[in-house]
Amino acid sequence: MRKLSEDERYMRQAITLAKKAAANGDVPIGCVIVYEGKVIARGYNRRNVDKTTLAHAEIMAIKKASKVLGDWRLEDCTMYVTLEPCQMCAGAIVQARIPKVVIGCMNPKAGCAGSILNLLDMKQFNHQVEVTRGIMETECSAMMSGFFAELRAKKKAAALKENNGMS
Ligand SMILES: [Zn+2]
Numbered sequence: 001m002r003k004l005s006e007d008e009r010y011m012r013q014a015i016t017l018a019k020k021a022a023a024n025g026d027v028p029i030g031c032v033i034v035y036e037g038k039v040i041a042r043g044y045n046r047r048n049v050d051k052t053t054l055a056h057a058e059i060m061a062i063k064k065a066s067k068v069l070g071d072w073r074l075e076d077c078t079m080y081v082t083l084e085p086c087q088m089c090a091g092a093i094v095q096a097r098i099p100k101v102v103i104g105c106m107n108p109k110a111g112c113a114g115s116i117l118n119l120l121d122m123k124q125f126n127h128q129v130e131v132t133r134g135i136m137e138t139e140c141s142a143m144m145s146g147f148f149a150e151l152r153a154k155k156k157a158a159a160l161k162e163n164n165g166m167s
Contacts, residue, residue: 084111104140
């Protein structure tokens with residue numbers, strides 16, 4: 001088997017975290033932040049569990065990384081995230097001055113790192129982010145479609161059960 005690249009190894013850790021989110025019934029999105037060759041922060045989507053829109057994987061990881069480094073600036077860090085960041089997270093990435101983000105798969109309906117717009121690379125802001133896209137893309141996108149297929153199947157089963165109960 002082919003040896004995994006460094007990017008793939010970190011993305012695999014982000015995928016593992018995303019699966020924790022799915023186990024909680026949250027959309028599977030995972031994130032790690034790497035500093036000097038070490039993972040210093042992990043995050044996964046906890047929006048449903050924590051009942052707040054602020055609990056996206058990237059925000060959770062940024063909070064932890066800032067705590068570890070004792071600085072709101074994450075200037076020498078690389079973020080790995082399984083799904084293209086939304087507008088809130090892309091904004092936080094720019095605010096934290098993270099220099100590099102590695103993305104698993106894109107999110108055409110909500111992504112703000114190149115899909116709808118690219119907040120990570122606006123020359124009007126004082127910080128631009130280097131972006132790598134498509135690392136372990138197949139795995140990341142299969143995880144998303146698998147999650148939503150399962151969700152639809154569950155809803156359908158629940159609706160059938162309800163219909164049967166009424167007849
Ligand atoms: Zn987000």
